[in-house]
Structure formats: structure tokens, C-alpha cells
Amino acid sequence: QVQLVESGGGLVQAGGSLRLSCAASGRTISGLSMGWFRQAPGKEREEVAAISREGGCIYYADSVRGRFTCSRDNAKNTVYLQMSSLKPEDTAVYYCAARLLGVSTTPRRYSYWGQGTQVTVSS
Numbered sequence: 001q002v003q004l005v006e007s008g009g010g011l012v013q014a015g016g017s018l019r020l021s022c023a024a025s026g027r028t029i030s031g032l033s034m035g036w037f038r039q040a041p042g043k044e045r046e047e048v049a050a051i052s053r054e055g056g057c058i059y060y061a062d063s064v065r066g067r068f069t070c071s072r073d074n075a076k077n078t079v080y081l082q083m084s085s086l087k088p089e090d091t092a093v094y095y096c097a098a099r100l101l102g103v104s105t106t107p108r109r110y111s112y113w114g115q116g117t118q119v120t121v122s123s
Contacts, residue, residue, distance in 0.1 A: 001026045002112040009094060012086055016121070017107030020081040021116055022096030029103050030074045033103040035110055036081045038092035038119075045095070050103040051079060059103060064090075085120045093118050 008020040022038070033053050039045040049070040050059035057070040063097040077098060094117050097110035104110070 003028075004098060004112055004114035006096055006114040007116040009119045011120045012027040013121065014086060014088055014121055014123050016086050017082070017084045018119060019084070019088065020027060020083065020094055020096075020119075021082050022078045022079045022081075028074065029072065029088075029098065032098045032100060034070075034072060034079045035097045035099075035103065035105075036068075036079075037095045037097060037107060038090075039095070042091075043092075043112050044094065045107045047105045047107070048094075049081060050105070052103055056110070059086055059105065063115075075086075083119070088121045088123045091119060091121050093105065 034051040036049040098112040
């Protein structure tokens with residue numbers, strides 16, 4: 001079992017930055033594929049970034065590419081999502097997720113989820 005806890009969300013003005021963290025417990029994240037997802041009210045959950053089991057951030061949604069950067073620190077058992085140049089449309093609950101197999105953009109393929117952290121970007 002893997003327990004995931006996100007932190008770092010909050011209220012920020014457009015153009016600002018936030019760094020989200022996702023701390024894992026129960027087992028090491030080494031060897032797990034990790035995904036960052038978000039869900040805005042009335043919208044489907046979408047993946048914004050994914051980190052491969054080997055460690056690299058290999059996927060960004062078009063809407064965040066060039067503004068968001070994901071990373072992992074296996075020693076701290078934590079993954080991060082650095083968000084810059086934030087826009088009001090980035091407002092959502094952000095989740096991290098983990099799976100034993102390779103990265104996927106499909107939420108239902110992830111076995112483990114955090115509780116989410118709210119990000120609100122004001123205009």
C-alpha cells in the first residue's frame with residue numbers, strides 16, 4: 001500500500017508560482033510511475049504531468065507545457081510539481097497518483113491517490 005499526501009496548494013495571483021509536494025509513505029516511490037492530475041468543478045480529471053518509474057518527467061499536458069515542471073526525489077520519497085506563470089484556468093484540485101506499471105494518462109489506471117490540494121488562481 002502507498003499513502004500519498006499532497007501539500008503546497010493555495011491562493012495565488014495570475015502570473016504567480018506554487019510548488020506542490022506529494023509525500024509518499026508505506027513503500028518507496030522508487031519503481032513507481034507517478035502522475036499529477038487536476039480536476040476543476042464540472043470537468044473531468046486530467047493528467048497534467050507524469051514521472052516515469054525510471055525517474056524522468058516524460059509527459060506534460062499541452063495546457064501546462066513550458067509552465068509546469070515535475071520532479072521526484074526518491075531519497076525524500078516525494079514528488080513535486082513546480083507551477084509557474086499560473087493562469088485562472090489552472091484553478092483546480094490537484095492530485096498525485098501512483099501506479100506500479102508504466103505511466104498512463106488515464107486516471108483509472110492509477111491505484112493510489114492522495115486527497116488533493118486546492119489551487120486557486122485569481123485574475
